[in-house]
Amino acid sequence: MTDFSGDDRRFMRxxxxxxEAGLYSTPPNPAVGCxxxxxxxxxxxxxxxxxxxxxxxxxxxxxxxPAAAGATAYVTLEPCSHHGRTPPCADALIAAGVSRVVVxxxxxxxxxxxxxxxxxxxxxxxxxxxxxxDEAAExxxxxxxxxxxxxxxxxxxxxxxxxxxxxxxxxxxxxxxGEPARADVQRLRSRAxxxxxxxxxxxxxxxxxxxxxxxxxxRGRRPLRVVLDSSLRTPRLAHVLSVPGPTLILTLxxxxxxxxxxxxxxxxxESVPAGDGGLDLAAVLSRLAALECNEVLVExxxxxxxxxxxxxxxxxIVVYMAPVVLGSAARSLFNMPELERMCDRCEFTWRDxxxxxxxxxxxxxxxxxxxx
Numbered sequence: 429m430t431d432f433s434g435d436d437r438r439f440m441r442x443x444x445x446x447x448e449a450g451l452y453s454t455p456p457n458p459a460v461g462c463x464x465x466x467x468x469x470x471x472x473x474x475x476x477x478x479x480x481x482x483x484x485x486x487x488x489x490x491x492x493x494p495a496a497a498g499a500t501a502y503v504t505l506e507p508c509s510h511h512g513r514t515p516p517c518a519d520a521l522i523a524a525g526v527s528r529v530v531v532x533x534x535x536x537x538x539x540x541x542x543x544x545x546x547x548x549x550x551x552x553x554x555x556x557x558x559x560x561x562d563e564a565a566e567x568x569x570x571x572x573x574x575x576x577x578x579x580x581x582x583x584x585x586x587x588x589x590x591x592x593x594x595x596x597x598x599x600x601x602x603x604x605x606g607e608p609a610r611a612d613v614q615r616l617r618s619r620a621x622x623x624x625x626x627x628x629x630x631x632x633x634x635x636x637x638x639x640x641x642x643x644x645x646x647r648g649r650r651p652l653r654v655v656l657d658s659s660l661r662t663p664r665l666a667h668v669l670s671v672p673g674p675t676l677i678l679t680l681x682x683x684x685x686x687x688x689x690x691x692x693x694x695x696x697x698e699s700v701p702a703g704d705g706g707l708d709l710a711a712v713l714s715r716l717a718a719l720e721c722n723e724v725l726v727e728x729x730x731x732x733x734x735x736x737x738x739x740x741x742x743x744x745i746v747v748y749m750a751p752v753v754l755g756s757a758a759r760s761l762f763n764m765p766e767l768e769r770m771c772d773r774c775e776f777t778w779r780d781x782x783x784x785x786x787x788x789x790x791x792x793x794x795x796x797x798x799x800x
Contacts, residue, residue, distance in 0.1 A: 430556045436530055439463045439470065439502040440559045443532075446475040446484070447504045447567055453478045455621050456720035458535075458571040462488040464499040464526070471495040483508065485517040489524050497525035504564045506535040506557075509543035518544040521553070528554040532564035536575035570621065570722030573743070579713035580724040583744045584733055585616055586761055590751055593758035594730060599632050608785030609748040613727075614639055616746065620651045621721035622676075624712075626732040627657035636667045637727065652676055652721065655695075656732065658706050660686040664693040676719075678712055706732075709739045734762040737774060740794075745776065747790040 432440075446461030454460075454476050462484035464472035472495065474487025482490070485507055489496050507517040507529065521529060529548050534557060535541055545555050565572050570581040587605045588594055595601035603610070617623055618639040625637060637653045650673035655662055657679050662668070668675050675695045681687065682699045690697050700715060701708040716724055726736055736742045747761070767773060776792035783789070 430558065432530075432556070432559045435465070435468060436502070436556075436559055439465050439500075440504070440530060440532060442470065442473070443484075443502045443504050444560060444563055444567065446473055450475050450477050451567070452618050455479065455570070455722050456574075458505055458568040460484040460503065460505045462504075463502045464488050464492045464496055465502065466495060466499040471499055483517050486520055489520055492524075498527050499524075500528040500530060501526045502530045502559075504532045504560075504567065506531050506533070506540060506542075507544040507548070508535065508540050509547050516544070516547070518547040521548065522551045526553060528556070530559055531555065531557045532559055533557070533561045536572050538575070568722075569743075574717050574720075574722050579710070579717050579741075580621065580721045581743050582713065582724050582726060582736065582741055583616065583620070583746060584726045584728075584736055584742050585613060585746045585748075586733060587748045588750070588761055589754040589758070590749065591753050591755070591758075592761050593754040594761055595759040596754060597757045597759065599759075601633065604752065604754075605748045605750045605787045606785045609750075609787040609789065612748070612784050612789065616725050617651055620723045620725035622652040622654050622716055622719075622724045624654040624656065624716075624724055624726045624728070626728045627655055627659070627661040628731060629727070629729050630655055630657075630662050630666050630668060632729070634663075634667050635727070636671055638671055638673065650674070651725070652716075652719070654678065654712075654716065654724075656707050656712060658702070660684065660690065660697075662690060662695075664689055669693045669695055678707060678715070680707070704735070704738075706735065709736060709741055713741060730760050730763040734764045737762055738764065742794065744779070745790075745792045747792070748784065749788045749790060751786060 443461040443463045447459045450459045457479045461475045463470050472488040472492025474484050474491055476484045509516050509518045548555050573581040589604055623637045653668050653675040655677045657677050660679050677690055677695045677697045678700050680702055682697050687697045700711045775795040777795050779793055780791040
């Protein structure tokens with residue numbers, strides 16, 4: 429294992445900060461940052477700003493100019509070795525004459541994995557891998573998930589009362605949480621490649637499902653709105669069909685008159701196989717991966733939320749909890765079958781607990797087997 433120096437960590441940390449600047453605009457590509465160091469000082473910096481644009485290494489090389497010769501490059505993801513929308517970054521680093529390349533993690537893309545490092549090594553450039561690898565994987569969790577598991581990273585967002593209720597018994601749910609919490613949701617939507625909901629939520633709440641905070645809606649990228657609607661209940665005048673941006677309705681039957689009406693209203697309508705009580709959620713995520721969706725935000729009622737949980741397809745849960753009580757007759761967070769054994773319960777680990785206005789934002793991830 430490479431014994432990385434303090435300077436190595438300092439420059440890679442800066443590369444991570446640069447990568448974060450492209451987090452909301454690079455999908456379906458990963459967010460990548462690069463720092464070129466020489467004489468113990470940064471001589472060039474860059475990050476990947478948007479899909480189709482210059483990669484981080486190219487931006488940093490242009491920033492450094494002739495000073496790149498003999499420099500060490502710190503890159504949060506392995507330099508690409510194939511021709512995509514842009515030429516290989518490994519070749520650009522070789523041509524610039526860098527002496528060493530430090531990479532946080534190998535690229536999980538099978539078209540790249542190890543190829544960039546091998547090309548650099550063949551050119552006589554020293555390579556080191558694994559510095560801040562966990563941080564790099566977390567930064568690009570959606571890209572890593574799509575490449576390694578064939579499905580997007582799934583975040584389930586919920587708003588709840590202190591007693592774990594999401595709506596009154598009659599379905600009324602606006603508004604449990606306060607304005608700061610609702611504004612914070614825009615950050616989640618803007619990071620997502622797709623926002624998924626169920627037809628029940630569309631019928632009951634008529635949500636927009638748009639990323640409305642201009643700080644995060646960068647360069648015109650809008651998340652795909654996805655409605656899971658096995659019986660095509662989505663109204664033709666629903667907000668998800670009338671606001672700018674694409675809407676995809678996934679259903680069972682795409683040949684019906686109702687499906688054609690929704691297409692005329694502006695939606696794309698596609699079929700996926702049936703699953704337990706509705707659509708096959710694994711097939712839904714597979715389709716979204718094929719559409720190059722890295723991260724998916726699920727905003728749904730207790731039925732769909734419970735279905736994602738039962739299917740084991742939830743990677744993270746974000747609950748905005750308001751300091752109010754709605755009572756036992758109100759609707760719960762999840763529709764789940766009754767458990768007879770405690771060992772069958774769903775367990776989670778805390779990632780973060782923070783205050784947003786008057787509400788709490790609880791971030792949790794499923795506890796893996798063997799975790800303490």
